Amino acid sequence: MPPSPCALCKVNRALILRPKDHSKLCKTCFISVFETEIHHTITTNALFHRGEKVAIGASGGKDSTVLASVLKTLNERYDYSLDLILLSIDEGIKGYRDDSLETVKRNAEQYGMHLTILGYDELYGWTMDQVVEQVGKKGNCTYCGVFRRQALDRGASRLGVKHVVTGHNADDVAETVLMNLLRGDLPRLSRTTSIVTSTPSASADPASDTNIKRSKPLKYAYEKEIVLYAHHKKLDYFSTECIYSPEAFRGSARALIKNLERVRPSAILDVVRSGEDMAKLVPGSDEGCGGACSKGVSAAEEEEGEGGCGSAQGRSTGGEMASVEAQLRQNEAAVDGHLETEITTKTINGSGKQQEACAANGKKAKKGIVPKKSSKQVMGQCKRCGYLSSQEICKACVLLEGLNKARPRNHIEVGYEVQDVSLNSVRDELDATSIRRD
């Protein structure tokens, strides 16, 4: 194959076939265009404000390492004047984070960023190893998932940082869009497509975890390009294949995305765009205003559902699909049994669409019952820790309560009491200003 010149500078030899659009670029142009695009995303979405302190959720993996590197570069090049720090979470699983945390420590030096590593023991009073010891290997996935979802926000809140950025890329977002279509979960689809989630609410208690803004500057960056960027910039990251198979819906969606990308490279971005557009069509969605007027809807709560829990003991693939299928069949049977006539008249006449929409909007829709989560949740704050929650007490606190009850007494005093002081103060403040944000 004769060497072809770079499509951008027309001077250097093209060495890179750009995954996103198959253009042929030289190394320098690829790096520059990749960075420029992230800058474009940051500025058009006004992700940051000058002087803002931003915590980069760092795992040592390629996404967060590239995010840290690019943000450092752009911060200097375009004078964002950001105070960037690294925040890592240690689940407390012996050996599991050793290598990746070493990587993050080196990154901190390389990028001259301050690094904080917070352990589950500090955040929750329990390491995952202790949880496993307590509840056995079987049920610990629940804990790991629930704890992980809150960990970054809780950590940031500890550090007094109001904004956490994560390394979610276009592939992740596209996968989530397809996954939520397959699960039939429109509310979640609409929440996870926005680039900024958990918009701070002015009237909320500033000390609460609720006030953490989350954003994903790599939302439109292809995973393959992130790998290429890391490679050509010789970034120091910890590459590990996740050994845990994702649950069936996500696995399915991931496979579809990979196949789509093969058939049409732009498909990943096309799915992301579809997801954003569909979010505006979800009944009762506030996506019409770009999520800006959303009152505390935590997407962080659902988007970190990926593997890497570290102690998942062979989650049965297909198990989740089978149980959703069973649930849906029950619903269908109920509909066929009791509601046949009602539904017929409802959906057939001219205004059927309207009525269905209302049903989905208001009380739980009778047909098309969404597995697990119902249509629209009112998000409030956990009475105990202040974290965003649809229940009075958030999942983490419920789990902690269970754990702490079972824990021998002396442990409680060391582990939990310390934790409880900070949580208590949040709770007290909340109680004092417990007027619902609206």
Added chain:
Amino acid sequence: MPGKHLSHASDEPCRRCKHNLSVLVVRSEPLCHDCFARYVHTKCIKRLESFRVHFGAEQPPRILVPLSFGVSSLTLLHILNRHLQTQKSKTGRTGFAISAVYIQDPGQDLPAEHWLEKARQQYPDHQYASLPLHEVFRLVPDDASLQALVPQLEHQGNASPQQRFAHLINSLSSATARADVLTTLRTRLIVEHAQRIGCESILWGDSTTRLAQRTLAETAKGRGFSLPWHISDGASPFGLHFHYPLRDVLKKELVSYTHMSEPGLAALVHETTPGVAQASMSSKNTTIDDLMKQYFESVEENFPSIVANVVRTTSKLEIRPGAAADPRCSLCSMPVPGGRFGIHAWGGDQQDGQDFTSSGRNNLCHGCTRSIPKPVVGCSGS
């Protein structure tokens, strides 16, 4: 092949009539021949409430059934035909009148007249027509926008519809783009035909499985914005109504139905694309539609309710108020929110390009922009 979908195995009695032996298992319910037929009929007929007999009406409304001679569209015609006979025997009147149309794809070996004649013999009470797909360039009235898609031929006023059509299809660079554009043009021709012969509604044969495929395929092509128009019953952006009476029946159930129904139905089935789903997914000719077809045909096997739930959920997406006033895409004719044509108007493209305001004549939505190649610079000028 016949019988493949009938899992007899069980000597269980039918769960519904508790009388006959079951001949197949439908969503974990063993059903006998009659109860299964009733199951399919009921699911279809209950979607036809708006086509009941109206005694006041002078003439029953005319509806269009697009035929592909595949399992789904023929089953729909079969059930509609049966429904009309029932209406007539009960009331002496009918709630609607049927026109059927077959669109000939280019290079299609199916002798249209021959097959339409067979359909006419089987279901004689209806009107039948066939149109070659390139007629879309002749029939669609605001064809200026379609013509603009073939700029090189624009100045040759005398280019025939065939020439324009061939030129457009040859300019498409991938199998996905070709399949996408063909589907879009087919829809537009069908709509145009429906309007010309005075149909108020188009009744599409899409099964649940097909609608689920459609949902994910259009999502993957960047047409999430127009999804409600593609899979919901009701007013379409074209002015007439779209209905999907088989939306609650799975593809595999329709296949079983054609095998168990009277032989005249099965004899009409002429699947034009057999084995698409088996095609190797690494092949260059694989399309996004193929991918989704293969995916949902496998999910349908074990998780039919998940397939149904995808469709049910997606049909809850709401059409934005005021959507009808939005500017339309030149190719698919869908209302594009705020007239944000092209891909550069969207932040995710991460470019400052302005293609959505640049040309007033070639306004393509995100999905259509991906399929239609960019015009060669300098060619579209004077």
